[in-house]
Amino acid sequence: YYNSNTIIYLDGQFEKAVNSSTDLYGQSLHYGYAAFEGIRAYKTHNGNRIFKAAAHFDRLERSCQLANIPFPWDKQELIAATYKLLQLNKLKDAYIRPLVFCHPNMKLNEPSGVSILICAWEWDAYSGNKLLKLTVSDYERPNPKSIPMEAKLSGNYVNSILATTAANIKGYDEALLLDMHGFVAEASGANIFLEKDGKLFTPSLGNILPGITRATVKELCTVLDIECIEKKLTIEDLKNADSAFLCGTATEIAGIASIDDIVYRPLWRESLGYTIQRAYKNLVLEKVNYEVII
Ligand code: PMP
Incomplete structure (x- = not known):
């Protein structure tokens, strides 16, 4: 999914995946209290296009709302960041994974803070006609x-x-x-x-x-x-x-x-x-x- 050159997006910054880390005391890591999306980008004759990007980020926000996880981001900015991420990683047919995760808190109450990670990797289109x-x-x-x-x-x-x-x-x-x-x-x-x-x-x-x-x-x-x-x-x-x-x-x-x-x-x-x-x-x-x- 990543190598030493892979760039990820984390809370407004683009950085190398290998230089990024997360807190081992996070509520998401311990309790699975996080929301995510699975999105695809396709190489089309109109350039690289993220299919139904807005619908996916809307569902991400809705998932957070349903689970009382804050969602303090502008969705248009996230979509623009995702396009930039594809460009930085030179991805064409790609799978994109945004993840909203919660900061350290070992209690079973509301999160102490949230982060958003977006990562992406090359993923060939179409599993073909295998049934x-x-x-x-x-x-x-x-x-x-x-x-x-x-x-x-x-x-x-x-x-x-x-x-x-x-x-x-x-x-x-x-x-x-x-x-x-x-x-x-x-x-x-x-x-x-x-x-x-x-x-x-x-x-x-x-x-x-x-x-x-x-x-x-x-x-x-x-x-x-x-x-x-x-x-x-x-x-x-x-x-x-x-x-x-x-x-x-x-x-x-x-x-x-x-x-x-x-x-x-x-x-x-x-x-x-x-x-x-x-x-x-x-x-x-x-x-x-x-x-x-x-
Ligand atoms: N059901 C489940 C449990 C899933 O994980 C997915 C994949 N996100 C779907 C249905 C299909 O959803 P979508 O078409 O939005 O990818």
Whole structure:
């Protein structure tokens, strides 16, 4: 992720990653009390472009608000700093990771102060057309009455790491998690869509991260005249679906081959997911201008 030349952005300063440090007594390090984002930049014919930068920094602020973490920064300045960071590191297709973390405080009360780190690394676009093998995890997504699941908080990702590790040990690519009522929630780091009878379905908001890619898929559905329905989805719905895909900033649009013993039979290239995958690619690479509508 970094080498001796890598530059990071920390509280208004650009500095070498190897010369930066954090306090070992920080509340974030000890309790996972921090908020972060995962953003992508693409090399397009219009230059290097950060996809939906404003939406990501808005969600970062919202995550902090939901967790009572202060957010004393100007989001436009953060976006400008992120572009400068890409330039300083000569990054083109990149993954960008802003992290708001809390200063030393061993107590379980409000933070003594906050910092913002932004780092970035080269990350090739598109995992390609590899279809994913999923398993329904024994781990559930946490109850939003215990922790705000609509916030992208570091501590929430302990659940994601446990589920992914267990899935990988069993030979699967990804874990699919249910919510506390047994409805389909999301994968450990991506949202899910199902196709049934020419329509798309995705779990409604409440117990999942409001994915920015999920929102983009919905916008693409409007442009492409595909009906997209948000509702509670069951394991039965997974079984009855014609095809399915995951979506997320890192995942982009990735087709699902199977979920445990459910195997999706129609060819991926004939699915709505494939149509969305191509449209998404054109959108992030600015090959088409869907922005008039989006
Ligand atoms: N759910 C979870 C748990 C995630 O970590 C992610 C990745 N941020 C997503 C969904 C997809 O969100 P986005 O499209 O904003 O990347």
